[in-house]
Amino acid sequence: LRQLSLDGKGPSPAVSPTGRRSYTLEQINDLRKHMASAKPKDAITYLPWRRRGDKLQTIAVANFKGGSAKTTTSIYLAQHLALQGYRVLAVDLDPQASLSSMLGVQPEFDLEEGDTLYGAIRYDDKRRPLKDIIRKTYFAGLDLVPGNLELMEFEHETPTALMERKTTNSEIFFRRVGVALAEVEAEYDIVVIDCPPQLGYLTLGAVCAATSLLITIHPQMVDVASMSQFLLMTADLLSVVRKAGGDLNHDFIRYVITRH
Ligand SMILES: Nc1ncnc2c1ncn2[C@@H]1O[C@H](COP(=O)(O)OP(=O)(O)O)[C@@H](O)[C@H]1O
Ligand SMILES: [Mg+2]
Structure with missing residues (x-):
């Protein structure tokens, strides 16, 4: 996460004076989408949305x-x-x-x-x-x-x-x-x-x-x-x-x- 944020990829978290990053739930959801598209093979571990064929x-x-x-x-x-x-x-x-x-x-x-x-x-x-x-x-x-x-x-x-x-x-x-x-x-x-x-x-x-x-x-x-x-x-x-x-x-x- 730190590297991602330093590279300017994904959402920008609030950073405290001591360098601690905190993400809102919206940002975590953006991160999930970002990671799922960056690593399509592991997408399901990041973004648990239902896939084709899964029912509601x-x-x-x-x-x-x-x-x-x-x-x-x-x-x-x-x-x-x-x-x-x-x-x-x-x-x-x-x-x-x-x-x-x-x-x-x-x-x-x-x-x-x-x-x-x-x-x-x-x-x-x-x-x-x-x-x-x-x-x-x-x-x-x-x-x-x-x-x-x-x-x-x-x-x-x-x-x-x-x-x-x-x-x-x-x-x-x-x-x-x-x-x-x-x-x-x-x-x-x-x-x-x-x-x-x-x-x-x-x-x-x-x-x-x-x-x-x-x-x-x-x-x-x-x-x-x-x-x-x-x-x-x-x-x-x-x-x-x-x-x-x-x-x-x-x-x-x-x-x-x-x-x-
Ligand atoms: N696990 C729990 N521990 C303590 N109090 C609870 C718990 N679950 C529900 N309550 C309380 O019990 C009361 C009834 O719960 P509620 O969910 O409104 O029931 P219902 O929707 O079935 O009428 C509420 O005051 C709620 O805060
Ligand atoms: Mg009720």
């Missing part, structure tokens, strides 16, 4: 219990992956929008109608492209689809949409999150979805869009019991979704034990 990995963090550390897990996972050099999209699917607040978006003040994922999955003609909804965050390499109370509309409108479906060609509810994410797939390596604490249409959409699941769980009797209910209900609902043609292959399903 979409991780849904779910459990129907509030306070089981879904949001905490989502944000640290997303930030960790961004620090590793991946291009990460965090999706806040919880109307309570804690993930958005943590990533610097005030859900009550900073958002207009259609600025959440709802804008990209709604059934009417106000639907917008997801790329117009995504925001950069203060964290390099980590973009956000914010959430707020507007997401609840999807839970209310889906039953009507299901009834009217015979007369319209609109995509069925459990495919809409995945279809929206597919629009921006080329820009990202990993999507992390923070699910709401209930097994509604949004959560089902996320589980269907996901290539893997993280289920957060407190190691306490009552919580474990409620989680097994969640899993039973999910299995029931998913078998209905599967019959309707939903894609439910997951690369992994992991339980994350959280305690505090």
